[in-house]
Amino acid sequence: MINLNIKNYLLRHIQVMLFTLGRIWRQPLASLMTFMVIGIALALPASLYVLLKNIEQVSTQWDDVAQISLFLKQNTSDTQAQQLVSELKAWPEITAVSYQSASQSLEEFRQLSGLGSLLDTLPANPLPGVVIVKPDSTDLQPDAIGHLLSRLEVLPDVEQAQLDMEWLQRLRSINETGQRGISILGLLLSLSVLLVIGNTIRLAILNQQSEIRVIKLVGGTNTFIRRPFLYTGFWYGLLGGLVAWLTLLFTMSLINGPINELASQYNSQFTLVWLSGSMMLILPFTGMLLGVMGAWLAVGRHLSAIEPT
Amino acid sequence: MITFTDVYKRYTNQYEALSGLSFELAKGEMAFLTGHSGAGKSTLLKLIALIERASHGQVLVNDQNLMRLPQGKIPYYRRQIGLVFQDHNLLHDRTVFDNVALPLVIAGENHREIGRRVRAALDKVGLLNKERNLPIALSGGEQQRVGIARAVVNRPPILLADEPTGNLDPDLSRDIMHLFEQFNQVGVTVFIATHDLELIKTLPYRQVVLHKGRLAKQGEQSR
Numbered sequence: 001m002i003n004l005n006i007k008n009y010l011l012r013h014i015q016v017m018l019f020t021l022g023r024i025w026r027q028p029l030a031s032l033m034t035f036m037v038i039g040i041a042l043a044l045p046a047s048l049y050v051l052l053k054n055i056e057q058v059s060t061q062w063d064d065v066a067q068i069s070l071f072l073k074q075n076t077s078d079t080q081a082q083q084l085v086s087e088l089k090a091w092p093e094i095t096a097v098s099y100q101s102a103s104q105s106l107e108e109f110r111q112l113s114g115l116g117s118l119l120d121t122l123p124a125n126p127l128p129g130v131v132i133v134k135p136d137s138t139d140l141q142p143d144a145i146g147h148l149l150s151r152l153e154v155l156p157d158v159e160q161a162q163l164d165m166e167w168l169q170r171l172r173s174i175n176e177t178g179q180r181g182i183s184i185l186g187l188l189l190s191l192s193v194l195l196v197i198g199n200t201i202r203l204a205i206l207n208q209q210s211e212i213r214v215i216k217l218v219g220g221t222n223t224f225i226r227r228p229f230l231y232t233g234f235w236y237g238l239l240g241g242l243v244a245w246l247t248l249l250f251t252m253s254l255i256n257g258p259i260n261e262l263a264s265q266y267n268s269q270f271t272l273v274w275l276s277g278s279m280m281l282i283l284p285f286t287g288m289l290l291g292v293m294g295a296w297l298a299v300g301r302h303l304s305a306i307e308p309t
Numbered sequence: 310m311i312t313f314t315d316v317y318k319r320y321t322n323q324y325e326a327l328s329g330l331s332f333e334l335a336k337g338e339m340a341f342l343t344g345h346s347g348a349g350k351s352t353l354l355k356l357i358a359l360i361e362r363a364s365h366g367q368v369l370v371n372d373q374n375l376m377r378l379p380q381g382k383i384p385y386y387r388r389q390i391g392l393v394f395q396d397h398n399l400l401h402d403r404t405v406f407d408n409v410a411l412p413l414v415i416a417g418e419n420h421r422e423i424g425r426r427v428r429a430a431l432d433k434v435g436l437l438n439k440e441r442n443l444p445i446a447l448s449g450g451e452q453q454r455v456g457i458a459r460a461v462v463n464r465p466p467i468l469l470a471d472e473p474t475g476n477l478d479p480d481l482s483r484d485i486m487h488l489f490e491q492f493n494q495v496g497v498t499v500f501i502a503t504h505d506l507e508l509i510k511t512l513p514y515r516q517v518v519l520h521k522g523r524l525a526k527q528g529e530q531s532r
Contacts, residue, residue: 008419214398217358218412218459219388308360 020231038240043247045186070131096134197294237291241284310336310498316366326352339493342502344519350502391460393470399444406440412463430458450481470501
């Protein structure tokens with residue numbers, strides 16, 4: 001008996017599900033527009049998320065070019081410098097150390113700047129010797145780098161330690177800011193999806209006022225009346241989520257070609273990172289959840305107002 | 310089955326639709342509710358169907374005190390009452406079958422039982438061959454019979470009708486009344502609001518007559 005009841009209950013839900021889908025199907029244009037609105041609203045934060053993932057990937061590729069320049073004090077001799085180099089080589093967080101003497105630096109500057117003979121007029125070499133340190137890139141958290149930098153700075157022969165890839169850290173910060181921005185944007189757009197679905201359901205309720213009255217007259221409970229509207233919200237959300245999914249797939253396939261070309265010109269193994277499988281599932285699922293919630297809000301507000309007269 | 314004791318119904322604009330109304334309808338009785346337009350016939354039926362609540366007095370239906378029935382119980386209460394309307398109140402985007410099935414679907418009956426009972430009800434009103442039609446494709450009399458089939462499909466003990474023959478010609482009206490008589494004969498309490506005096510004076514049932522919201526007269530109980 002109980003089994004039969006559960007079976008009846010499930011059967012009724014499936015019937016309502018199919019019934020509401022049929023109703024949506026019979027208004028293809030209006031429904032499609034609703035799907036598009038929901039889809040675009042969901043696709044926007046999702047595509048920004050993908051963009052961010054790709055920037056992150058690029059920045060990790062550049063991690064191994066990060067290096068720290070130690071500008072030595074003017075009076076440091078070459079032997080002192082070589083001693084420092086062998087000392088630093090023993091540090092576990094450092095993978096490579098090289099030394100460029102003051103005269104080498106001057107030579108390099110002469111070549112790069114093209115100031116040539118002008119530099120000869122200087123009474124002494126103004127450039128310091130430089131020790132170039134390559135940190136271990138596996139341990140390259142911004143904090144760890146900062147820590148290493150401060151330890152290098154206080155070495156007796158070092159005048160100044162400078163992280164050449166400070167912009168990398170900035171990129172990371174920008175990335176983090178971007179992530180927060182996307183979260184906020186996602187939240188706002190989710191809210192708009194909620195409102196769009198709520199409004200669509202509200203219109204559906206108004207359209208079916210007489211039907212709701214009849215159902216109430218023959219003994220329909222609010223739960224019974226609510227159910228088809230919740231399923232309508234479910235379908236709008238789910239199908240809107242699928243539209244978002246397709247939109248994302250479409251735009252990414254559009255930019256995939258040019259990106260690969262660009263990457264090959266830079267000799268980079270960069271390939272576009274797509275949404276992971278679970279993220280792809282999250283889109284329709286989020287849509288579905290928002291759909292049911294939006295419908296619930298609309299039904300709660302408007303259903304009690306419709307009573308038979 | 311239905312007992313009104315000193316019932317008043319006032320609307321917010323001070324208009325009094327029913328004043329001090331008392332009457333009783335026995336279980337299994339069939340009666341007509343008559344009176345001029347605005348006498349309070351529809352209001353009275355609405356109080357029984359709990360579409361509205363009385364301002365004062367007591368309404369007992371099938372041993373339930375309607376004044377004390379909480380809002381959430383109303384749907385279940387209404388399942389004991391079959392309602393027939395002048396304008397049928399059918400759902401125009403659903404077939405005749407689906408319209409008649411609605412009370413059973415709401416009550417959560419299983420599929421096979423629904424099919425069986427809907428066909429029995431449609432057979433009773435002579436529309437078994439129209440079950441796949443949309444209401445719009447039926448004549449006025451047929452639509453009214455669909456409405457009646459829907460009202461009786463879950464076998465309620467009480468059948469209320471508000472001007473069920475209001476839009477029908479005399480022959481069709483007589484057929485509809487005959488249908489109500491048949492349900493009454495199997496034990497259903499039937500209460501019909503009508504102003505079709507020509508038709509009901511040929512029928513042997515009690516008349517409850519309203520005048521300006523008061524009971525003008527009520528005939529002898531017919532059984």
